[in-house]
Amino acid sequence: MIKAGIVGGTGYTGVELLRILALHPEVEVSVVTSRSDAGSRVDATYPSLRGLVDVCFSKPELSVLAECDVVFFATPNGTAMRMAPELLEQGVKVIDLSADFRIKNPSLWEKWYGEPHLCPNLIEEAVYGLPEINREEVKSARLLANPGCYPTATQLGFLPLVEEGLISLDGLIADVKSGVSGAGRSAQVSTLMSETGESFKAYAAQGHRHLPEVVQGLEAVAGKKVGMTFVPHLLPMIRGIHATLYAKLVGNPSDLQELYEERFKDDYFVDILPAGSHPDTGDVRGSNRCQISVLCPQGGDTVVVLSVIDNLVKGAAGQAVQNMNLMFGFEETVGLKTVALYP
Amino acid sequence: MIKAGIVGGTGYTGVELLRILALHPEVEVSVVTSRSDAGSRVDATYPSLRGLVDVCFSKPELSVLAECDVVFFATPNGTAMRMAPELLEQGVKVIDLSADFRIKNPSLWEKWYGEPHLCPNLIEEAVYGLPEINREEVKSARLLANPGCYPTATQLGFLPLVEEGLISLDGLIADVKSGVSGAGRSAQVSTLMSETGESFKAYAAQGHRHLPEVVQGLEAVAGKKVGMTFVPHLLPMIRGIHATLYAKLVGNPSDLQELYEERFKDDYFVDILPAGSHPDTGDVRGSNRCQISVLCPQGGDTVVVLSVIDNLVKGAAGQAVQNMNLMFGFEETVGLKTVALYP
Amino acid sequence: MIKAGIVGGTGYTGVELLRILALHPEVEVSVVTSRSDAGSRVDATYPSLRGLVDVCFSKPELSVLAECDVVFFATPNGTAMRMAPELLEQGVKVIDLSADFRIKNPSLWEKWYGEPHLCPNLIEEAVYGLPEINREEVKSARLLANPGCYPTATQLGFLPLVEEGLISLDGLIADVKSGVSGAGRSAQVSTLMSETGESFKAYAAQGHRHLPEVVQGLEAVAGKKVGMTFVPHLLPMIRGIHATLYAKLVGNPSDLQELYEERFKDDYFVDILPAGSHPDTGDVRGSNRCQISVLCPQGGDTVVVLSVIDNLVKGAAGQAVQNMNLMFGFEETVGLKTVALYP
């Protein structure tokens, strides 16, 4: 039984961590911080947790957090890089669900996140936690950078094609769609039900922060430059990401279906659907699974990959727990063997 | 480890049983029947179950079902009463999620369900499975009538008031609202997304089949006649029931909040919210919990009870598993200790 | 052609006024105020109005507004009572869509709205604008108090029964449900899509500001005290109100269907559906119509009225334009003869 702390417990990734960890047999959540709600019971804010989480929100204090074995940052960008160094020094493992340690190039980070990075020395050490790519590194990580939601769905979808060198890397297209929970639990007009219900639109088409993260990940795999157009859209629903990925085939792939099935046969949380399927976000709602289909429409040379996850689970809190399991030597799937909530 | 069969596995209550039983440590689902999909894999119809349910749909055959320890009927009304007698005879326990054994008076059943009852002799034996009312009888049941969704939310909401004789029984009002999954997974225009999304309306206001079921349940508790107006409505969402219940107080109740907390203090699946709360269907989504608030607006003599459940869980499959646990001597909560999927 | 000003043009009732007035043949909208967006084009905030509204938001200034023939207040409560007196003095007609002039008793207003009323002398003059009740008074109004959304649906639903003395007035129940646009376009967590989508709950069950407004209206009609329990709920959709109304019949009503049809036969915007119908908010979406059904379930003595409107149209901006038409001697229906947007 390890002790876990959550910094930033009032957002959706925070409460999702609590949902998962409340039933995790190896973890006790001992600290949940929130500046705004400090002192009040967690289950007063989240009645879904009544009887399952017996903790009050507290102000984030390093001395208290340092008593944990692991601390999750479910905070806006810029918080983890301020607190992680001291926690690591005190022997606490850190899993950052924000973007502070995802980008390896500090000046690229600064460009997209708008402020200088405060601990560039830790960036290198940080392990990017997509276990389907680098499970072994995750196991020995002290500081884990948990991937973004779009980057998870997009990288897993492109992965076999990039690894095998089957596609032209300079014109990738990722048309990605997310439920509104990805925008977080902050009061803003743009994600009101009246604005986002019964409506659909693209946003940040000129450039989204997840683009450099995806490109970095695929370039690491390819060992070459990657050029990608990445257009995110906002879905009139709460949970779910659907990545529709397009690339030009080069060379002569024998059987894409077999390639994908083989590539992920040892990855419990990636499920390649039968040929001809269309993955549905509703079939992974609440689960840590990524479901993928791959096809070449009309037998042409454009390959299309359809990749779905629940943005709060495999795209955030679930993947963080998967990484935690690996970091602490637990079974990778413990606490995560749930069935998606369909319908 | 017991063997379970599900008759009618292609509807929403069927797949919800599979979702819950797939992770139940004491149950193996060995038979899932479906006339229309016989021969095809269950997880081809329901990709959410891939890797978790390794069964094909089969035609319903008594000889095969008779090898189970328990058979669930997740069928339209009229099927269970045709198959239950022989299964019972062969020593199989039967849990009927349809309405065939809920109404004790056969002619009342015939009036509301439109055909004569085929085994009226079994009606008397059937135990109405609302464990919060009759847990002990459930434990020894062979044939269990699993309550309807509205009746579960409504009876639990009124229960303490009726038991204590605190309300006038001749003018109860139940204004109840359900997500569309309650209408099932059959092809009909009225529950298309285009018809039910972004819309709200009442239906069956002249008389709904759940009315006699609720009245029978409350009369059994009260030992007196109950008069109720029951108006169901269709919500533009998938899962969830909200019952808003109104009654006139008689006598002099000291503290309704305390009364409710005390009444359900030993019922794991009924959670009385703090005074002043408004239960939200989103906080019980996917869980077997009923959350309830009670209040007297402006200190008047009209008591209002707000009661929410997930219609597919506590209102159907979850409650059926809760009953099964009791019938087989398992811990009541096994397989049902999940956290609601919020947001 | 009259000149209209809108104070508070960035909220949903403001933009709905613009939607309706943009095509009104007798009105030119010359001023739209917004403190926050002053200087920017209205159609930059609301692209739906591009090419139809050629105005910039301006700061609210009395001298500019005084050049209008009519000024609509689509503001939070408390603004209209600060600006209306001077506008009236300068000969401008005022239509207040907020609650400032709805409650006739200033101390009751203060109790529910939390501050003293600033121009109690104007309250008496203000005409409560429900034309189906007091069309003649509306025609000569200088200062019009536009009804709330719930009060419109609720009063129209109860009206024939109260006028004819057919129901017991001390135990009325109004179980009302609203789409989230009723909560306005302000940044708040409680109306985020992630909070309100796929969820349903009651709110303000202990007492909602629309209760005294409804009671005042019905008491004026009845000439007697009215006792009402009023429980509002939040629907997972954008537009629409559904009032489900319950009362005990007294005396001996001959034919409720005929009574309702007769009562509203000269009211273009109230439509009594055929007996046995269930009005659907989707059938009045975007229109100024109220559709109503009345029934006595199982032939008992509880009468149930189902009343639906679009909260932003008949419940706010549409009714305001209907009142404006009457106040300026236009045909009552001009600019409002639209067809609901179904599906």
Next chain:
Amino acid sequence: MIKAGIVGGTGYTGVELLRILALHPEVEVSVVTSRSDAGSRVDATYPSLRGLVDVCFSKPELSVLAECDVVFFATPNGTAMRMAPELLEQGVKVIDLSADFRIKNPSLWEKWYGEPHLCPNLIEEAVYGLPEINREEVKSARLLANPGCYPTATQLGFLPLVEEGLISLDGLIADVKSGVSGAGRSAQVSTLMSETGESFKAYAAQGHRHLPEVVQGLEAVAGKKVGMTFVPHLLPMIRGIHATLYAKLVGNPSDLQELYEERFKDDYFVDILPAGSHPDTGDVRGSNRCQISVLCPQGGDTVVVLSVIDNLVKGAAGQAVQNMNLMFGFEETVGLKTVALYP
């Protein structure tokens, strides 16, 4: 005043025609056919039309339809080609909202629609009714093939780029998303609220019937072969199409924003948003408008076009009325100058 008939009045495009024509000053709808509902009032099926459409559904009979000036086919594919020849012979103009006359190559039609075409001689005469491309031909059409919903949004989006030869034509990508009303008002499991609400998925990714229609249209403009990957998706909402279009720029476009604004400056129903905008389906809901943005993310050579319409209006019934206006010499915008229903 012309007389219009609608064949297939019970589907969503049928009722949408009625919604628009009910207020059209130049048209009287005299016949609405429906095999299933013949004899019953139209407004009994569609209460939104009460008081506005005073017609009963009738069986489709050529002799009755022949008395109309124009007949709209809002039918499944395969009906119009059976009835159009005789109507045309009798001097009735025909506007077909189905796909019967969209594809110029009969064998291509047969391949995608699964049966031989019954009047290939009429295909050539039929005018494809996208007025922004061929307004003059529409004006003189006897037989009008009204474009599909996806093809409208997609062709309008690509049009200026193709006309100017600015993009490589062999690798176009159309990632298109539609609300469920596009699937029609027929009883099917796949478009139930429980299946499509809170979910998102692609469908027909291997090949959708709208692909050959789009390709034919763009090839006609380009005078060259076009290669396109076309992936449709189903949105958890009712109305709206969003096309996200990708192409490689060739040559050296000076200013795409100006190009688009200039191209559509005389097209009332196409609105180019300011640079940097993201069109939202909610801003065209219920209107006949197409709103478009064009951009090159990160200044690269991939151009992205975002194009939104309401699938039932500009994507079906609205465009049909726009075509009718042109065919009968009415003002193009008459009956269609409405404001989108936001929010």
